[in-house]
Each structure stands twice: as structure tokens, then as C-alpha cells.
Amino acid sequence: MxxxxxxxxxxxxxxxxxxxxxxxxxxxxxxxxxxxxxxxxxxxxxxxxxxxxxxxxxxxxxxxxxxAQFEADQVLEDQQPYLGRLDSWEAWQHWRDAVVARYEQQGDQCPLGSLFHQVGRATPGARAIVVELMRRWQDALAAGMREQQAAGRLPSDLDVDTRAAALLAGIQGGVSILLSTGESDHLRAALDQGIADLRRTGEGLALSPR
Amino acid sequence: MxxxxxxxxxxxxxxxxxxxxxxxxxxxxxxxxxxxxxxxxxxxxxxxxxxxxxxxxxxxxxxxxxxAQFEADQVLEDQQPYLGRLDSWEAWQHWRDAVVARYEQQGDQCPLGSLFHQVGRATPGARAIVVELMRRWQDALAAGMREQQAAGRLPSDLDVDTRAAALLAGIQGGVSILLSTGESDHLRAALDQGIADLRRTGEGLALSPR
DNA sequence: GGTAGAATGGACTGCACGGTCCAGACGAAG
DNA sequence: CTTCGTCTGGACCGTGCAGTCCATTCTACC
Known part of the structure; x- marks a missing residue:
């Protein structure tokens, strides 16, 4: 216990x-x-x-x-205040820049990834930390999308959770590749593509009814 | 030496x-x-x-x-023959299914990821293996997109390499999350979203010249 | 069928590193 | 100023595991 x-x-x-x-x-x-x-x-x-x-x-x-807990908290903290206020496309862009900068600076060491590779699947504790981190991260993204919905910049019937999940996956993969190869191209591509896709989804929405 | x-x-x-x-x-x-x-x-x-x-x-x-080399080869092999013949949206779907199935079956053990967490950044050999795997994987995706371009199902000015990079990042992240949480939702979301985005990019292209 | 070199078995070594223990310094509370 | 519990130092232990060595058997080739 x-x-x-x-x-x-x-x-x-x-x-x-x-x-x-x-x-x-x-x-x-x-x-x-x-x-x-x-x-x-x-x-x-x-x-x-x-x-x-x-x-x-x-x-x-x-x-x-x-x-691990320390690092997990750090991850989200490093994205603030941007991650908490994704209420315009400019804000999304700022957040993107913050993420890229953070991970480029971190370079090729993965505090978390490797951590639970060690303690890993065996212990329930480690998994819980990662699950919680992913949940909070994805929730923040979804919240940002909902703000954009409220502002009429995204269709109200958009499946926000799935989109957030996909975007988060892109980030994780980008980081993961950055860690192994040292190149941040994939992280940038995933973020840019994800956000662009989102923006295009909301395109020409201003003329829809109130 | x-x-x-x-x-x-x-x-x-x-x-x-x-x-x-x-x-x-x-x-x-x-x-x-x-x-x-x-x-x-x-x-x-x-x-x-x-x-x-x-x-x-x-x-x-x-x-x-x-x-590591053995496992890396395995990864691409497991996606064949689908990965080598992405010449229709149905083929893309088959490939998607193969990827999801492969990683769901693999469950929560990451042969490669953990491998170079151990040998890791230190040795040049390990990094080379991963870099090579990513390159081949991404190239295969890009080739698939080019086939779709040739068939007139994707705009010819599409930035194929960036799109492939973003898609690959999504997969990696999805797998990575699957490994830590045991849930394949993110992998599915990333793949589905990536492919859907692609298809929508090519929508209404049939009426373009020739 | 003999020999050189590859293939195998298994005992042995060395030590790095996680973990234990006890003895003593420091700080808070009455 | 005494006392109790936290805090700290550092010696010590056990062992798990990578890596070495030599002796023996098998395989290829002439």
C-alpha cells in the first residue's frame, strides 16, 4: 500500500x-x-x-x-499561460510556438517517456501519472476548441474530443521522433497540420446563422 | 570499431x-x-x-x-502489402486497419521505443536504426500520396512530405499513448483524422482540368 | 581421416549498485 | 535544559549480472 x-x-x-x-x-x-x-x-x-x-x-x-510526477506537472506548466487560453487562432499559434520551443530546447532527453519505460507498465503508479497527464492535456485542447466553437469559429457539431485526441497524438509522436532523431520537423508538421486542419474546418463559418 | x-x-x-x-x-x-x-x-x-x-x-x-534492427524491419513488414500499395482510398483504409490491428495486438510493449531508451542517444548505431525506419516509413506514406496525386485524387501541389511527416507523427504518438495507457483511441483518432483530412483535401478534384 | 577453425558448455570473476544499519547532530516543544 | 523525533553521515552488506576463460565437441575442407 x-x-x-x-x-x-x-x-x-x-x-x-x-x-x-x-x-x-x-x-x-x-x-x-x-x-x-x-x-x-x-x-x-x-x-x-x-x-x-x-x-x-x-x-x-x-x-x-x-x-515522474514532478516532470509531468512541469510539462503542462511550461505551456502556460497559452494552453489555458486558446480563445483565438493567434492564441493557438502562440501555444504552438511555446510547445515547439519547449521541446526543441529540451533536446533529446525524454524525462517522462523513459521514466515509465523503467518503472513502466508493471507499476500502477507510473501509468496513472501518464494517463492523468494525457487526460489533462487533451482536456485543455478540447476546452480551447470549445472556446472557438463558442466564438463561432468552429462548427458547433465538431467532434471536439476526437480532434483533441488526434492533435495530442500528433504532438506526442512529434516529440517522440524529436527525441530519437533530434529533428523537430515532425513536431512542427503535426502541430501546423493539426491547427490548419482545424482552421479550415471553421472556414466561412461567420456567415452561418448566429 | x-x-x-x-x-x-x-x-x-x-x-x-x-x-x-x-x-x-x-x-x-x-x-x-x-x-x-x-x-x-x-x-x-x-x-x-x-x-x-x-x-x-x-x-x-x-x-x-x-x-533493434530486427524489430525495425518487422514494423514495416507487418504493414505490407498495404503500405506498399496505397493507390486508392480503400487501400489507405486497409492500411489503417492493419496498423491499428498490429499495435492493438502488440499491446503495451514497445520493442523499439524502449530499446533505444537503453542503448539510446549515446550510441550512434541505435539512432541510425530509428532514423532509417522513420525515413522509410514516411517515404512509403509520401509515395502513397503521390499515387493519389497521379490518379487525380489529391491536388498536385500538395506538400506531400510535410503531410506524410504529420501523419507519421500522429501514428507514433498514437502508438506511444497506446503503450502508456493501453488505449488505442488516440492511434485511431490520429489515423482517421489524418486520412479524412487528406481525402477532404482532394474533394471535388475530379472536375479539375483533364 | 586428419586438422584447423567454428560452435558449445559451464565454471569463475569482479564489481557496481540498491539497500540496511547504527551512531550522532540538529531542531522543536514543554 | 531536557527530551523526543526528525535529519544526516557514512560504513557495510548481498547479490545480480555482464563479461572472461578454458576445455570440449562439432563441421568443413583437403
Whole structure:
């Protein structure tokens, strides 16, 4: 039974724990999940082994899970404020730019992807984190489309959820290819094509009844 | 300096080597890259350790690379003959079905994805395999679109390569999400949306000149 | 049918890395 | 100022697993 938090945490403890998670995240991005060791994390965060196991009694797996949650939150945060306010085609474009920039800068390390390749399908925890991230992401996209519907820039009978799912898939694939090849062409293509398709769907809608 | 093949290979040797690669591929799919050990492979293929190192002097990494190549070839092969003959919208649909079926059946194990998460960005070999796979895949899609152009079912000025890139990204993302969540909705959505978008692009083209 | 080289078996090694333990410093609360 | 619990340091352990070595058997070729 995985309980949420270890024992009591004082202010100092909280800080240390946070330091460990952030440091571990950095190490994982650099070294990759397979290669990263607890000692790497210790060196990076200047924490002793007992600290690691003090804050993450479940050992490496629990730490990885914490990092995964941290990274997952980061993903959506990095898209704000654009992702939360997709109420014009310009806003969509800004969001697109933010996504491309974020992942181009991140380069070829996949904090999340590799994480649950390690902890992976086995544990329910890891999967839950990814599922939740995808859900929130897709919901945000769908919400943006609904705003455009409300503004009369998308047909009201558009299957928003499917469209959002397809767009999200395009992003994921683009990122995935970026990670393996180092080229962001596919990410750009997927985003541009997805948005263009959307815009064209709404074309000439202004003249439809109120 | 990584040479292509070990020393001389007799017929028997070739068979054994092949057996090892296939067995290793199976083990990797089941256990995941991180968890799979050489001893697992030994058990599965009934090969001794010296055999492993006889055929793959580079050790585990070289074996993983061989498996990666094997799996990469498999991916495209599994889409044939549909992928090679995308000369009608029905053919595109058949291909779509084949892709969905293949990945739904594969379930939640990612032979390739996890492979180069392990060997990964570090080695040039792994990246090359993935890059090559993506290139061939995308080329096949682009070729299919060109056939549709030739048949007058797609505008001749369509930017085929970008469209193929976007579609490929959608597939990759759909698969990637399928792997993490177990749901194939996104893969279906990406494929259906991508193809529908394509078809709509070619709509009403029959009445164009000639 | 003999020999050179490939193919196989399996014991052995080394060590990296996750995890445990205890001893001691620090901080909060009464 | 005492006390209790959190926090930290670092030595220590066990082992799982990649990789090595040599001895033996099989295969091809003359």
C-alpha cells in the first residue's frame, strides 16, 4: 500500500526532499533512466544515502515515481499561460510556438517517456501519472476548441474530443521522433497540420446563422 | 570499431545467431529492456553464455542493437502489402486497419521505443536504426500520396512530405499513448483524422482540368 | 581421416549498485 | 535544559549480472 508521504516533514525536510527530486530529475534527464544511479543523485544533490531512503522509503522506484510526477506537472506548466487560453487562432499559434520551443530546447532527453519505460507498465503508479497527464492535456485542447466553437469559429457539431485526441497524438509522436532523431520537423508538421486542419474546418463559418 | 559481423558464420552458426536474436526480441518484449538479462535470453534460446559473446562480441549492447534492427524491419513488414500499395482510398483504409490491428495486438510493449531508451542517444548505431525506419516509413506514406496525386485524387501541389511527416507523427504518438495507457483511441483518432483530412483535401478534384 | 577453425558448455570473476544499519547532530516543544 | 523525533553521515552488506576463460565437441575442407 503506497502511502502518499513518508513520515512528518519539517520545513527543512521538505526543502531537502524537494532538492532531491529536482536533482534526481536533472540527473535522469542527463544520464537517462537506465544509466542513472542513486549515487549520481547523491553526488548531484549532496545528499547521503540515508537521506534518500529517509524521504523515499520505497527506494529507487518511489523516487522515480516522484520525479515522474514532478516532470509531468512541469510539462503542462511550461505551456502556460497559452494552453489555458486558446480563445483565438493567434492564441493557438502562440501555444504552438511555446510547445515547439519547449521541446526543441529540451533536446533529446525524454524525462517522462523513459521514466515509465523503467518503472513502466508493471507499476500502477507510473501509468496513472501518464494517463492523468494525457487526460489533462487533451482536456485543455478540447476546452480551447470549445472556446472557438463558442466564438463561432468552429462548427458547433465538431467532434471536439476526437480532434483533441488526434492533435495530442500528433504532438506526442512529434516529440517522440524529436527525441530519437533530434529533428523537430515532425513536431512542427503535426502541430501546423493539426491547427490548419482545424482552421479550415471553421472556414466561412461567420456567415452561418448566429 | 564496430565491425558488421563477427567472424565466419557456418550455416549452423547463422541459425543459432538468428535463434538468439529472435529469442532475445521476445524476452525484451516481455520483460522490458531494463529488466531483461542475458540469462533470460540464455534460458529462452537455450544458448550458453559463450555463445552469446561468440556471436555478439560487443556484449549486451551489440545484441540489443541487432534486436533493434530486427524489430525495425518487422514494423514495416507487418504493414505490407498495404503500405506498399496505397493507390486508392480503400487501400489507405486497409492500411489503417492493419496498423491499428498490429499495435492493438502488440499491446503495451514497445520493442523499439524502449530499446533505444537503453542503448539510446549515446550510441550512434541505435539512432541510425530509428532514423532509417522513420525515413522509410514516411517515404512509403509520401509515395502513397503521390499515387493519389497521379490518379487525380489529391491536388498536385500538395506538400506531400510535410503531410506524410504529420501523419507519421500522429501514428507514433498514437502508438506511444497506446503503450502508456493501453488505449488505442488516440492511434485511431490520429489515423482517421489524418486520412479524412487528406481525402477532404482532394474533394471535388475530379472536375479539375483533364 | 586428419586438422584447423567454428560452435558449445559451464565454471569463475569482479564489481557496481540498491539497500540496511547504527551512531550522532540538529531542531522543536514543554 | 531536557527530551523526543526528525535529519544526516557514512560504513557495510548481498547479490545480480555482464563479461572472461578454458576445455570440449562439432563441421568443413583437403
Amino acid at each position: 503506497p502511502n502518499g508521504t513518508t513520515p512528518k516533514l519539517t520545513a527543512k525536510g521538505k526543502a531537502t526532499r524537494g532538492r532531491i527530486v529536482e536533482g534526481a530529475a536533472a540527473v535522469l534527464r542527463e544520464r537517462g533512466v537506465g544509466a542513472a544511479t542513486l549515487e549520481d543523485v547523491m553526488a548531484r544533490t549532496r545528499a547521503s544515502k540515508s537521506q534518500l531512503f529517509h524521504y523515499f522509503p520505497g527506494g529507487k522506484d518511489e523516487l522515480l515515481l516522484a520525479v | 564496430p565491425n558488421g559481423t563477427t567472424p565466419k558464420l557456418t550455416a549452423k552458426g547463422k541459425a543459432t545467431r538468428g535463434r538468439i536474436v529472435e529469442g532475445a526480441a521476445a524476452v525484451l518484449r516481455e520483460r522490458g529492456v531494463g529488466a531483461a538479462t542475458l540469462e533470460d535470453v540464455m534460458a529462452r534460446t537455450r544458448a550458453s553464455k559463450s555463445q552469446l559473446f561468440h556471436y555478439f562480441p560487443g556484449g549486451k549492447d551489440e545484441l540489443l542493437l541487432a534486436v
